[in-house]
Amino acid sequence: MEAAPGITAAIDSVAREDRGRLLAALMAALQDFQLAEDALQDALEAALVHWPRGIPTDPRAWLLRVARRKAIDRIRKAGRWRDRAEDLAALAAADQVAASEPPPEIPDERLRLIFTCCHPALEPKSRVALTLRMLGGLTTGEIAAAFLDREETMGQRLSRAKRKIAKAGIPFVVPAPEDWSQRLNSVLTVIYLIFNEGYRASSGGKLVRVDLCDEAIWLARMLDGLVPDDAEVEGLLSLMLTTHARRSARLDDAGAMVALDDQDRGLWDRGMLAEGLELLDRALARRAPGPFQIKAAISALHGQADSPETTDWRQLVLLYDALLAHEATAVVRLNRAVALAEAGGLAACLRALDAIRVELEDYQPYHAARADLLARSGQWAAAQDAYRMAIALSRSGQERRFLQRRMNGLSK
Amino acid sequence: MQYIALIYGDPDLTPKHGTPEAEEMMKGYFMANEVYKRDGVFIAGEPLQGVETATSLRIRSGKTETMDGPFAETKERLGGFYIFDCDDLDAALRYAALIPGAKYGTVEVRPILQLG
Numbered sequence: 001m002e003a004a005p006g007i008t009a010a011i012d013s014v015a016r017e018d019r020g021r022l023l024a025a026l027m028a029a030l031q032d033f034q035l036a037e038d039a040l041q042d043a044l045e046a047a048l049v050h051w052p053r054g055i056p057t058d059p060r061a062w063l064l065r066v067a068r069r070k071a072i073d074r075i076r077k078a079g080r081w082r083d084r085a086e087d088l089a090a091l092a093a094a095d096q097v098a099a100s101e102p103p104p105e106i107p108d109e110r111l112r113l114i115f116t117c118c119h120p121a122l123e124p125k126s127r128v129a130l131t132l133r134m135l136g137g138l139t140t141g142e143i144a145a146a147f148l149d150r151e152e153t154m155g156q157r158l159s160r161a162k163r164k165i166a167k168a169g170i171p172f173v174v175p176a177p178e179d180w181s182q183r184l185n186s187v188l189t190v191i192y193l194i195f196n197e198g199y200r201a202s203s204g205g206k207l208v209r210v211d212l213c214d215e216a217i218w219l220a221r222m223l224d225g226l227v228p229d230d231a232e233v234e235g236l237l238s239l240m241l242t243t244h245a246r247r248s249a250r251l252d253d254a255g256a257m258v259a260l261d262d263q264d265r266g267l268w269d270r271g272m273l274a275e276g277l278e279l280l281d282r283a284l285a286r287r288a289p290g291p292f293q294i295k296a297a298i299s300a301l302h303g304q305a306d307s308p309e310t311t312d313w314r315q316l317v318l319l320y321d322a323l324l325a326h327e328a329t330a331v332v333r334l335n336r337a338v339a340l341a342e343a344g345g346l347a348a349c350l351r352a353l354d355a356i357r358v359e360l361e362d363y364q365p366y367h368a369a370r371a372d373l374l375a376r377s378g379q380w381a382a383a384q385d386a387y388r389m390a391i392a393l394s395r396s397g398q399e400r401r402f403l404q405r406r407m408n409g410l411s412k
Numbered sequence: 413m414q415y416i417a418l419i420y421g422d423p424d425l426t427p428k429h430g431t432p433e434a435e436e437m438m439k440g441y442f443m444a445n446e447v448y449k450r451d452g453v454f455i456a457g458e459p460l461q462g463v464e465t466a467t468s469l470r471i472r473s474g475k476t477e478t479m480d481g482p483f484a485e486t487k488e489r490l491g492g493f494y495i496f497d498c499d500d501l502d503a504a505l506r507y508a509a510l511i512p513g514a515k516y517g518t519v520e521v522r523p524i525l526q527l528g
Contacts (some may be wrong), residue, residue, distance in 0.1 A: 121501060168413045168523050171500035181500065 012169035014059050015044055019137035020222075024065055027172050029090055030071055033134075033162040037114035064106055068095050085201050110135065111226045112172050112217075118187040119170050126161040127190045128197075133158055135222070136215050146197065146212055184227070187396055188236045191219045191342075195240050209387050222306040234283035235293035241276030242299040246268040257402035261308040284297045291326040295320055298335075313343035330359035338369050346377055368403060380410055414455060415496050415504035421517025422490040423462070423484040440512030447510060448496065453503070457494035488517050495524070 019040070026036035043066040047059075056062035068091050075084050117130040129147075132138045138146075144154035164170065175183040198212025220237040223224050227233050249263035258264075280296045291361035298319050320336035333356050341349035360366035371386035387407035394400045427433035448454035466482040482489065490503050501521070508519050 119501075169415075169500045169504070171502055173500075173502070175502065179506075193466075412510070
């Protein structure tokens with residue numbers, strides 16, 4: 001049977017918008033990712049058959065009720081009902097409650113879901129993929145496309161992660177207070193990884209339906225709703241908004257990247273920037289400092305300046321120092337060195353860059369920044385070599401065009 | 413669920429017997445054991461003799477071959493283990509983090525496959 005387009009659209013919309021909420025509710029009862037996903041899939045297929053006769057008044061409650069019954073069927077069919085008697089009883093009880101009119105509001109279990117998807121016992125890339133699949137409602141194909149992976153490879157990654165959750169006993173819970181801050185940081189890091197993947201446009205200039213930046217911002221807004229009044233959650237959201245506000249100015253008409261210093265600041269999204277700055281003020285007022293608030297403050301300082309010349313580079317150096325206390329990484333040291341050069345310490349900056357070279361030998365932005373700074377200090381030949389290194393390491397055409405143009409502009 | 417915590421370490425990096433660091437480490441193990449027993453999660457836990465005492469064997473074509481040494485020659489060696497009975501991986505990781513060996517080497521936590 002061919003469902004009418006309106007019905008398919010209605011189902012797609014629920015599948016996308018409410019997937020996280022429905023899966024989380026099913027997980028709370030089943031404690032089994034694969035079963036929860038399969039049961040929801042069964043329910044969506046049942047909707048294709050039933051909804052043409054009339055879309056239910058509460059589509060979400062309908063799907064949850066059907067998914068619960070499908071889960072019961074699946075447990076029975078698999079002959080696992082003996083060791084899952086308790087789960088079956090709980091599902092049946094939930095089904096009774098749901099049948100009452102009006103059906104009760106579905107409890108929001110998405111916080112448990114995101115903590116499980118971002119569990120540190122999973123590989124970082126799997127955390128990202130699971131979060132996009134379970135909470136973002138992206139298909140395996142969409143996630144694979146965004147990360148330039150084959151759909152099959154991404155599917156295997158997701159299955160592996162779900163198997164580990166089940167077999168290793170990764171719990172479907174909000175972490176204990178003693179683990180809270182570390183685990184929350186893991187969730188925030190996953191969302192920021194998603195944002196960065198979208199920001200670097202590593203999809204090689206290919207247009208994909210899903211914008212990972214929007215996806216990450218959506219996830220952070222959801223998290224901000226689930227964990228209100230948390231300074232680091234607000235910090236992350238602020239960081240992404242103030243960064244994303246500059247998106248229209250990042251590429252020129254030919255699709256080449258434009259450096260922050262050369263961007264037309266009139267193209268920045270002022271509304272988004274203002275929201276980001278306001279969030280940062282709110283976060284800082286909570287007096288619970290953390291790395292995402294510091295990164296947000298760095299992004300905000302750029303966002304508030306009218307030009308590179310009026311940017312407060314000394315303040316930026318101090319912020320990077322503060323960030324080093326949380327993340328003593330070579331990348332943070334690189335950013336600090338660049339800010340130091342802008343603040344007038346070009347020679348000290350080049351020395352700092354030499355000190356971290358071994359660690360960042362394969363990091364494209366390192367060579368790009370070094371090339372830029374060598375050119376400024378008049379070391380043309382060395383600058384040219386550094387640009388060549390950066391171009392060789394670059395993953396996207398936009399970036400390569402940008403670096404090539406900079407290199408061609410040398411010694412003129 | 414039951415979990416095994418396998419304690420790996422490089423003997424060169426582990427405190428030598430008789431040093432204050434070694435004494436500190438022993439105190440750490442003592443305290444960890446107290447917590448495991450208090451919380452009722454302790455099933456077993458023992459240190460092992462060094463790898464120089466290890467013997468490996470395999471059966472090929474019905475014949476037993478015996479070899480001197482551990483399964484794999486690595487810098488970090490299996491030095492001991494614990495078995496915990498606790499709710500989930502979060503709890504197992506919390507108990508494993510009390511093992512002093514984690515400061516000098518690596519503790520691998522794996523669920524035990526329950527048969528039947």
